[in-house]
Amino acid sequence: xxxxxxxxxxxKLAWGKETSARDGLLTVNKEELLTMLRKDERLAKVDLDxxxxxxxxxxxxxxxxxxxxxxxxxxxxxxxxxxxxxETVGEGKTLVLSGAAVVTTGKIVRFQEGIIDMKxxxxxxxxxxxTCNIVVILENTEDLDKHDYETACRMAGxxxxxxxxxxxxxxxxxxxxTYETPNLKDAMAAxxxxxxxxxxxxxxxxxxxxxxxxxxxxxxxxxxxxxxxxEVMDGAIVSGNCVSACDKNNTYSHQxxxxxxxxxxxxxxxxxxxxxxxxxxxxxxxxxxxxSSYSINLAxxxxxxxxxxxxxxxxxxxxxxxMNCWKAERAGxxxxxxxxxxxxxxxxxxxxxxxxxxxDACVTAGNANEVVVLPPMDKVIGVPEExxxxxxxxxxxxxxxxxxxxxxxAILGATSELGFTxxxxxxx
Amino acid sequence: xxKEIERAGLPVVHVCTxxxxxxxxxxxxxxxxxxxxxxxxDPNRTPEEEKEIRRNLVEKALKALQTEVTEQTVxxx
Amino acid sequence: MTxxxxxxxxQFYAGIGGEEKADITPEIREGVVGPGMALQAALRxxxxxxxxxxxxxxxxxxxxxxxxxxxxxxxxxxxxxxVVAGPAFNAGRxxxxxxxxxxxxxxQLGIPVVSAMxxxxxxxxxxxxxxxxxxxxxxxxxxxxxxxxxxxxVLKLLKGExxxxxxEEGYIERGIRKNKFYEKLAAERAVDMFTAKLHGRxxxxxxxxxxxxxxxxxxxxxxxKNAVIGLVTSGGICPGGNPxxxxxxxxxxxxxxxxxxxxxxxCTEYCTAHGGYDATYADQDPDRVLPVDVLRDMEKEGxxxxxxxxxxxxxxNGTSVASSKRFGAEIxxxxxxxxxxxxxxxxx
Amino acid sequence: xxxRRLLITNNPFLSKNISCSLPVEGTSLDVxxxxxxxxxxxxxxxxxxxxxxxxPHQHPYRSVLIEKSESxxxxxxxxxxxxxxxxxxxxxxxxxxxxxxxGMPEEVREDFAxxxxxxxxxxLERYRLFPRQGMEGRYL
Numbered sequence: 003x004x005x006x007x008x009x010x011x012x013x014k015l016a017w018g019k020e021t022s023a024r025d026g027l028l029t030v031n032k033e034e035l036l037t038m039l040r041k042d043e044r045l046a047k048v049d050l051d052x053x054x055x056x057x058x059x060x061x062x063x064x065x066x067x068x069x070x071x072x073x074x075x076x077x078x079x080x081x082x083x084x085x086x087x088x089e090t091v092g093e094g095k096t097l098v099l100s101g102a103a104v105v106t107t108g109k110i111v112r113f114q115e116g117i118i119d120m121k122x123x124x125x126x127x128x129x130x131x132x133t134c135n136i137v138v139i140l141e142n143t144e145d146l147d148k149h150d151y152e153t154a155c156r157m158a159g160x161x162x163x164x165x166x167x168x169x170x171x172x173x174x175x176x177x178x179x180t181y182e183t184p185n186l187k188d189a190m191a192a193x194x195x196x197x198x199x200x201x202x203x204x205x206x207x208x209x210x211x212x213x214x215x216x217x218x219x220x221x222x223x224x225x226x227x228x229x230x231x232x233e234v235m236d237g238a239i240v241s242g243n244c245v246s247a248c249d250k251n252n253t254y255s256h257q258x259x260x261x262x263x264x265x266x267x268x269x270x271x272x273x274x275x276x277x278x279x280x281x282x283x284x285x286x287x288x289x290x291x292x293x294s295s296y297s298i299n300l301a302x303x304x305x306x307x308x309x310x311x312x313x314x315x316x317x318x319x320x321x322x323x324x325m326n327c328w329k330a331e332r333a334g335x336x337x338x339x340x341x342x343x344x345x346x347x348x349x350x351x352x353x354x355x356x357x358x359x360x361x362d363a364c365v366t367a368g369n370a371n372e373v374v375v376l377p378p379m380d381k382v383i384g385v386p387e388e389x390x391x392x393x394x395x396x397x398x399x400x401x402x403x404x405x406x407x408x409x410x411x412a413i414l415g416a417t418s419e420l421g422f423t424x425x426x427x428x429x430x
Numbered sequence: 431x432x433k434e435i436e437r438a439g440l441p442v443v444h445v446c447t448x449x450x451x452x453x454x455x456x457x458x459x460x461x462x463x464x465x466x467x468x469x470x471x472d473p474n475r476t477p478e479e480e481k482e483i484r485r486n487l488v489e490k491a492l493k494a495l496q497t498e499v500t501e502q503t504v505x506x507x
Numbered sequence: 508m509t510x511x512x513x514x515x516x517x518q519f520y521a522g523i524g525g526e527e528k529a530d531i532t533p534e535i536r537e538g539v540v541g542p543g544m545a546l547q548a549a550l551r552x553x554x555x556x557x558x559x560x561x562x563x564x565x566x567x568x569x570x571x572x573x574x575x576x577x578x579x580x581x582x583x584x585x586x587x588x589x590v591v592a593g594p595a596f597n598a599g600r601x602x603x604x605x606x607x608x609x610x611x612x613x614x615q616l617g618i619p620v621v622s623a624m625x626x627x628x629x630x631x632x633x634x635x636x637x638x639x640x641x642x643x644x645x646x647x648x649x650x651x652x653x654x655x656x657x658x659x660x661v662l663k664l665l666k667g668e669x670x671x672x673x674x675e676e677g678y679i680e681r682g683i684r685k686n687k688f689y690e691k692l693a694a695e696r697a698v699d700m701f702t703a704k705l706h707g708r709x710x711x712x713x714x715x716x717x718x719x720x721x722x723x724x725x726x727x728x729x730x731x732k733n734a735v736i737g738l739v740t741s742g743g744i745c746p747g748g749n750p751x752x753x754x755x756x757x758x759x760x761x762x763x764x765x766x767x768x769x770x771x772x773x774c775t776e777y778c779t780a781h782g783g784y785d786a787t788y789a790d791q792d793p794d795r796v797l798p799v800d801v802l803r804d805m806e807k808e809g810x811x812x813x814x815x816x817x818x819x820x821x822x823x824n825g826t827s828v829a830s831s832k833r834f835g836a837e838i839x840x841x842x843x844x845x846x847x848x849x850x851x852x853x854x855x
Numbered sequence: 856x857x858x859r860r861l862l863i864t865n866n867p868f869l870s871k872n873i874s875c876s877l878p879v880e881g882t883s884l885d886v887x888x889x890x891x892x893x894x895x896x897x898x899x900x901x902x903x904x905x906x907x908x909x910x911p912h913q914h915p916y917r918s919v920l921i922e923k924s925e926s927x928x929x930x931x932x933x934x935x936x937x938x939x940x941x942x943x944x945x946x947x948x949x950x951x952x953x954x955x956x957x958g959m960p961e962e963v964r965e966d967f968a969x970x971x972x973x974x975x976x977x978x979l980e981r982y983r984l985f986p987r988q989g990m991e992g993r994y995l
Contacts, residue, residue, distance in 0.1 A: 111966040111969065111970060126688075148969060148973075197705050197706075199701070199705065206908070208906055208907060208908075208974050208977075209906075209907075209970075209973040209974040209975070209976055209977060210969075210970060210973035210974070211970065211973075212907065212908060212974065222977055243908075245907075245908040245909060246908045246909070249908075250908070260692055260694035260695070261694045261697065261698065263694070264692075264694050264695050264697075264698040265698060267698075268698060268702060272702045272705070272706070273702065273705060284977065285902045285903050285906040285974055285975065285977060285978050286901060286902055286903075286977060286978040286981055287900060287901055287902060287903060287934070287935075287938075288901065288981070290903065307705060308701060308704070308705045310697060310698065310701045312697075315908045316908065317903075317905035317906070317907070317908065317945070318903040318904075318905040318906045318907070320905070321903055321905070321938060321941075336701075336704050336705055338697055338698075338700050338701035338704055339697075340693060340694070340697040341714070343684055343714065344910065344945075345683075345684040346948065346949065348683065349683040349684040349685055350636045350681075350682065350683050350684075351945070351948045351949070352717060352944060352945070352948070353684060353714060354714075354716075355905050355941045355942065355944075355945055356937075356938075356941055357716040357717050358716065359716065359718065361716045362712055362716070363700050363701070363704045363710060363712050364712045364713060364714040364715075364716065365693055365696045365697040365700055365712075365713050365714075366693070366713050366714045367693040368686045369684045369685070369686050371910075372685075372686050410686070411910075418693070419693075420694060421692050421693030421694025421695070421696070421697055422692065422693070422694065423692065423693060424688045424689050424690070424691065424692055424693070425686055425687075425688055425689070425693070426686070426687060426688075426689045426693060426696070426713055427684045427685065427686055427687070427713060427714065428672065428684070428685055428687060428713075429673075429680055429681075429682060429683065429684060429685075429715075430670065430672065430673065430680070430681055430683050430685050431739070431741060431821070431823075431831045431832070431834055431835035431838070431852065432835065432852050433720070433721075433722050433832075433835065434629075434831075434832050434834075434835025434836040434838075434839055435739070435835050435838065435839040435842075435850055435852065436722045436724065436725060437722045437835075437836075437839075438835075438836065438839030438840065438843060439725060439839075439843065440725065440737070440839055440842065440843065440847065440848070440849065440850050441724075441725040441726065441727060441728055441848075441849045441850070442725075442739075442849070442850040442851075442852055443849075443850070443851055443852070444852050444853075444854065445851060445852065445853045445854070446852075446853065446854035446855075447854065447855060447895070448854075448895060448931060448936070451854075451936070451940070452854070454940075456720065456721050456722060457852075458722070458723075458724035458725075459724065463853070463854075466855050466895050466896070467785045467786070467787070467788045467789065467855065468788040468789065468795040468796070469742070469795065469796060469853055469854065469855055470794065470795050470796060470797075470798045470853060471788065471792060471794065471795030473788050473791065473792075473795075480792075480795075481794075481800065481801060484794065484795075484798050484800070484801050485801045485804070485805075487798070488798050488801050488802060488805065488851070489805075491851050492731060492736075492805075492810065492811070492851075495727060495728045495731075495734075495849045495851075496727050496728050496729070496731055497727050498726065498727050499724045499727075500724065501724070502721075503724075756888075
């Protein structure tokens with residue numbers, strides 16, 4: 003499989019008559035985009051706004067972030083099973099509006115969602131303070147079922163991302179990156195002498211607001227399976243996950259999965275990267291046992307020497323992470339884990355809900371419970387009162403002057419377990 | 431608690447129902463007991479039988495205390 | 508500005524006396540006492556030791572809550588900016604008291620606290636999470652090195668300067684996780700570590716998984732006939748009415764109960780304080796949890812020399828690791844000083 | 856009614872709608888404690904006690920589905936014990952801040968009850984405990 007990512011760099015946003023990209027400026031036809039989004043009768047109200055790096059703007063509660071992408075050459079279309087048909091993706095050419103991001107905001111249930119600050123201390127923690135954000139503000143119709151509303155919000159983000167990139171087809175491309183993965187037969191024969199490795203990609207799949215989709219399939223219903231890394235770049239994995247903001251893998255992070263990028267960088271030099279195994283994190287114990295055994299068996303079947311494992315979320319998924327780890331290690335497969343920590347506001351509690359002596363190589367993206375103070379911003383997009391009820395906040399988190407005191411947990415992508423930030427932990 | 435007593439230099443035997451917990455808390459000499467609400471007894475037996483059960487367990491505990499161990503050991507018989 | 512510091516020391520370092528004076532109640536004196544002089548010198552003119560609290564080690568150990576309360580009340584009058592306790596070196600009860608007072612001060616007054624101990628001092632395990640404990644040698648010979656490190660650390664805390672790693676500052680690792688921004692993305696660090704592990708190169712995990720601390724088993728009892736058996740339970744057995752008010756779960760204390768002359772724990776005299784299991788059976792016959800009856804029989808038969816005339820009891824259910832450690836250490840200390848040679852601990 | 860599978864829950868919506876349930880009047884920690892008692896008595900947990908990406912102080916409801924062991928030996932299921940002990944460790948370490956549904960506005964409780972039920976749904980359906988007909992009440 004060979005995929006070319008054609009990047010059009012965006013560093014400025016403007017409203018205009020025609021949606022297009024030119025010289026780093028993304029112009030958006032607000033009316034056209036709104037008309038498209040308002041066709042969804044589940045939404046009572048849709049609005050749009052911009053938030054750019056360095057502006058005194060806060061967005062909350064953020065549901066998802068999506069990078070605008072569109073297929074220039076197929077097969078298939080972006081976000082298969084969601085926006086496009088279920089045709090396999092990961093080949094051909096894909097246009098990327100690099101530096102732009104679609105951010106969806108709106109209430110779903112009261113304790114969810116995250117914060118993006120475009121300036122100040124909060125901006126240091128979230129990767130999305132550095133993107134030019136097109137914010138989609140959503141409001142549901144009365145008495146709409148929560149599942150339907152979640153779907154409507156998710157779709158609005160994906161549709162906007164696809165729309166923006168589609169309208170920019172033909173724009174001057176700033177760079178082209180090529181990713182190529184041979185079929186298994188050739189891959190196995192290549193890079194003799196280098197250890198074979200795979201990436202075990204764990205996806206949140208616990209239930210409403212804790213779900214992820216693979217080609218439109220609810221991941222809690224899958225058995226672990228193989229996935230080509232380039233499929234991820236075309237949006238084969240879509241987030242339906244709303245908690246917790248700091249370590250949910252939003253769609254943007256999936257599209258740009260930094261682990262995959264790092265694995266490609268080392269491929270052929272340090273190891274032979276064969277691809278991804280995607281697995282889930284279910285509530286049912288039988289699923290945990292089944293899927294961890296199944297994943298490791300897939301890895302054994304591939305004959306890999308090492309597995310890099312990334313988790314999504316915490317608590318219950320810690321059990322999956324640990325099972326995946328020791329089952330792999332006992333099968334003779336070396337593992338490295340990427341997780342984050344919930345060590346309490348004082349950092350003194352046990353960070354993970356489970357542990358194993360085999361987990362001797364573990365990178366963490368930080369303690370999600372550490373408290374940060376976010377000074378007031380000139381402008382708030384969304385519903386500021388949500389600061390009191392979002393995960394990571396508490397009653398009283400929002401001060402009268404707009405200052406918000408929260409755990410990092412509330413900041414979108416702050417402790418990304420795909421490793422999207424530079425945050426980490428050390429012991430004092 | 432059991433670990434601190436051991437650390438202080440006293441040989442200690444842990445008579446307990448949930449052996450895995452005892453292993454987790456770091457007891458070195460472990461004697462499995464009858465059941466959680468009555469570790470050293472059994473209300474379904476006659477008082478005499480019950481005392482016999484208890485006596486057996488205590489004897490087992492004393493035997494454990496007199497046994498050289500190098501690692502965590504569960505004394506089942 | 509000069510910061511106001513209160514120094515906590517025990518009866519021995521105050522020059523009052525050794526073990527025979529370990530029962531003295533807390534007192535506070537203006538200015539420096541004993542090792543406080545060296546500490547004051549190390550603090551130079553940046554901070555002043557305004558008062559010194561002196562308390563007997565045994566008094567503190569057996570009246571943990573009361574003693575902390577009394578001492579904090581005494582301290583309040585001097586409106587301290589920080590408290591320094593010790594150094595306690597390898598003195599167990601002094602270490603426990605120093606750590607205990609630091610924890611209480613930090614919780615109730617919210618000001619910086621620093622202590623200093625030998626890593627094997629039981630106070631370290633109990634309190635390293637609550638306060639910075641500077642690492643010392645096992646005897647007062649290490650005073651010269653400990654004092655400047657304590658002074659430097661407390662000044663740093665007072666000024667709100669960032670505290671470095673344990674090895675940089677000379678304190679014992681507290682096991683507290685702190686965030687920091689690394690040079691590289693977490694993903695890159697993960698792939699770096701992964702590569703190192705694959706190729707058998709050294710790497711340092713960013714999160715050491717907790718390993719259970721183990722204690723070497725003690726040698727067995729070789730002379731059972733002369734053994735004194737101590738009884739301990741986490742099943743909450745106590746005299747009727749639970750006179751010490753041991754909590755049904757998350758116990759904050761243990762009880763010590765005299766059983767001199769008692770041949771059998773009968774339901775009219777004893778009961779259980781445990782809230783974690785169906786207590787009916789234990790209440791019907793407390794021997795089902797604490798086998799006093801058969802042990803008395805065996806004592807009479809001469810299987811062992813003596814059943815210790817006190818038993819110790821607490822509730823294991825939901826009780827924090829730190830509390831049960833503290834209970835265990837204190838119970839062991841009391842039993843050893845009473846001549847117990849082996850222990851049976853029962854749990855439900 | 857004797858149930859081989861039992862849902863231990865303090866979520867009123869679930870205890871009302873799931874026939875084999877053991878309603879708990881109390882906090883999420885009480886649910887975990889009662890679950891541990893059952894595990895000690897030989898029951899195995901079928902669902903992770905730490906489901907949902909929320910901390911103890913962020914969610915008042917907890918539900919755990921357990922199953923009675925078929926053997927009469929009453930042997931303790933070690934994986935269940937490990938999971939419940941790990942969960943208790945997390946809950947007891949912040950016991951003071953555990954969120955209670957008491958005094959919470961109804962609208963808020965309903966949201967929490969809804970998410971709790973949604974997170975348990977898959978497991979309950981798996982074991983045919985989720986009612987096929989629409990559940991009664993709007994999540995409370």
